[in-house]
Amino acid sequence: MYYEKINQYNNLCCEIFDEEDFRLDKLNEECGVFGIYDRDNLDSARLTYYALYALQHRGQESAGIAVNNDGNFMYHKDMGLVPEVFNEEIINSLKGKLAIGHVRYSTTGASLRENAQPMVIRYKNGYMALAHNGNLVNASEVRGRLEEEGVIFQSSNDSEVILNLISRYRLASSNIEEAIKKMMDEIRGSYALVILTPRRLIGVRDPFGIRPLCIGKVENSYVLASETCALDAVGAKYVRDVQPGEIVLIDDKGLSSIQAKVTGQSRLCIFEHIYFARPDSYIDGASVYRARIEAGRRLAKDHPVDADLVIGVPDSGLTAAMGYSMESGIPYGVGLIKNRYIGRTFIQPEQAQREKGVKIKLNALKDAIDGKRVIMIDDSIVRGTTSRRIVQLLRDAGAKEVHMMVSSPPVKFPCYFGIDISSQSQLVASKHTVEEIRDMLGADSLGYLTVEGILEAPKGSKCGFCTACFRGDYPMEVPSEGTKYSCG
Template sequence: MFGMKRENHFNNINDIFLSEDEFVFDKLKEECGVFGIYNKNNLDSARLTYYALYALQHRGQESAGIAVNDGEKLLFHKDMGLVPEIFNEKILNSLKGKIAIGHVRYSTTGASSRENSQPMVIKYKSGQMAMAHNGNLVNAAKIREKLEEEGIIFQSTIDSEVILNLISRFRLSSNNIEEAIVKVMKEIKGAYSLVILTPNKLIGIRDPHGIRPLCIGHIDDSYILASETCALDAIGAEYIRDVNPGEIIVIEESGMTSIQMEVPGKSALCIFEHIYFARPDSYIDGASVHRARIEAGRRLAQEHPVEADLVFGVPDSGISAALGYSMESGIPYDLGLIKNRYIGRTFIQPEQGQRENGVRIKLNALKEAVDGKRVVMIDDSIVRGTTSKRLVQILRDAGAKEVHMRISSPPYIYPCFFGVDTSSRSQLIAAECSVEEIRKMTGADSLGYLSLEGLLKTPVGAKCGFCTGCFTGQYPMEVPENANKYSCG
């Protein structure tokens, strides 16, 4: 039986979170993406960064920015919107410099505003510095409060500015910026992959747990840092390796050097990079994202078989898992849902009476494929549950005889404190309801989730451990109650 809290939140799934944009996919948001290049061959650094950010656009669609060093000062341009909306030929031609960094952002709790867009650029006693950040600190509020008591004035509400202020303060008592960064890493806790631009250096940093991804590449004699390998592919660069957890990479005219900080015994990459966040053509910590999703589908078919006529994935992240499910089960794979890829960020919300049409504008059933069929719909996760119910109804309206939902991850039960937009268990349907209750609410004929044991076997060849706190409530570090008060992502 439902408890009182369940009845308040989930007795009618159509009433959940009516204040949210319900026609937007019921998904976790895609973190942020960072990129940096030290261009020894005088290539067009800003333009290469632009192409790389295009490849990382899936990691954030709210704002984007590029900062470059022209040899004398830092130049930058950033704004709200998608990469092609923000940059044009004139702007890119004005951003001339040897070293460049870039950022695409999705906000979790920090306000979505130009002031919070990145890269962040500051002037301090030792010069200028720019930084782009993917992740979230769990002790940012405490550090920020201390700095404010000491007279520091903040221009944004994101924890990236906390990091910058700490670097500038420690720089005063350090021989170089590397020493300052080492001191900062001993103070901050949480998830962070950073790229930092100084007048003569490009610096990459990955937190000691390796929660957020960061890799190293090169093009000719130029070194590159990027959130995903797909950004390297976009500019014709070659992958070298991933930045190790707790590693500081320093790139300058003389080449690349590394400083390795002390790390825990086991790394903890966010498992959702392989489930959903990363592009399928990326490799993260030694594992192919596409192959991991294929393997998740195979294991899902083993754990939750069903008699059906057709299997398909919810675009886009469910497609690889659906292929794996089809391969293992022998059920034919086909398109079942068609995604509208031309809805921009300025899309006008449906009015109250049109809410049921909202999901159809984004996704619609392929009637010819599903009519009269028993179908298996593969999705990567169910977070709040609103879209799942509507997709099941869309398929039934298109003539599907049975709709079986299969999820290529375990039930999402606990909030994330490391840069994902789930700060409260009350937002998570699996935290309040059993699998059978969720099945009834969505209207599916059956519902099956991949087990945690099965999921952890899917990133084949991975050279890391994983954070699975959203499934187990066991996080790689202590998490304070107000951890999400300030956020970069």
């Protein structure tokens, strides 16, 4: 009997630490972008590499850099993490004053090299390159029309649709700004774009500001980035965020902008503050770290529990756990250890090794957990399978009680704007009550943050937020569920 229980525990550990299962039970952001107009001989490709390394959390599927050297474009992109795709020789070969970079997380079925970015094309007016964070909800419709008109696509992502629209409108327009404005009139969805043309670096943000994009400056050079942590990585000072619907143009004369489209309200994805962004970033004026601390504090006020220890699920649950501890006075501790070094080349364990309990992704710290009443903080619950296994892992490590607190409201609706989220039928909160979910997880109690609480957490924010995954209040018309789009 003893050895049978040990084997059951080892098998459970294997399930918990399976990387693919862990990924599927989390919300996954699509990508991160960066661009630089180098006026100071700073080595644009190398700085782009450092920035992409800082943005690696936004996408681990592929990475790429494109440079413009007096109108001559060169690029390198491939599947894998940033240090897997680039080495010293490659970086040294990418010479140019202007550069853009991209890290990508792809949806299932779109994990292909041809979908890696930046996308680079050559048309009548020269070269153009684009890196895109977001997702178009009418990509299929626009793509179909272009294909009927004879356009041939080399990839399955919607970023190529954007490039084709800009290049077509550029041939009929007197300047690139007008071409981009016409493109923005035709597409719907979320997008933060960095674009290379023969003379300019351009940044574009969708009219709702769903995806983040900010401006920085290092010496006399301007940079664009998905998050301020990328600015810090290259020694740039934050200037401001790109406004929703704004086109930012950077050239030898400096920075100028055009307000192309205005919706009257901004709808930044609230999960930037809950999960996606790095804690050291600022998004639209608000500190991600402070927002997560505040979310934890509000959880403690709304769901007080008599316990011995507060722990977070690495990594995005850690800061909220600190906030819960600060507000409740219950000690904060480390209870779960995460392996942070699993890259795309990781060799998955075979079944025989799984049965021996190969611990891959996550493990409990028994010395901290044993005999304790534990409050575990996580950022969200999607399907609930991983949460259930982590609760069991803590119990097997000796926890007397396990109380799960979630620093976001229940996720009930799918996202169409650049988050790889399950269909509504796979979202546990869409068909079960909180008490039913608690019972499924095997937790002693379960508490979620309210929508009102999460909206108040990003102190100092200069924008509104999209909460469609909680309330179904989409900022625009979305496709019927089941429609698949390959994201940028």
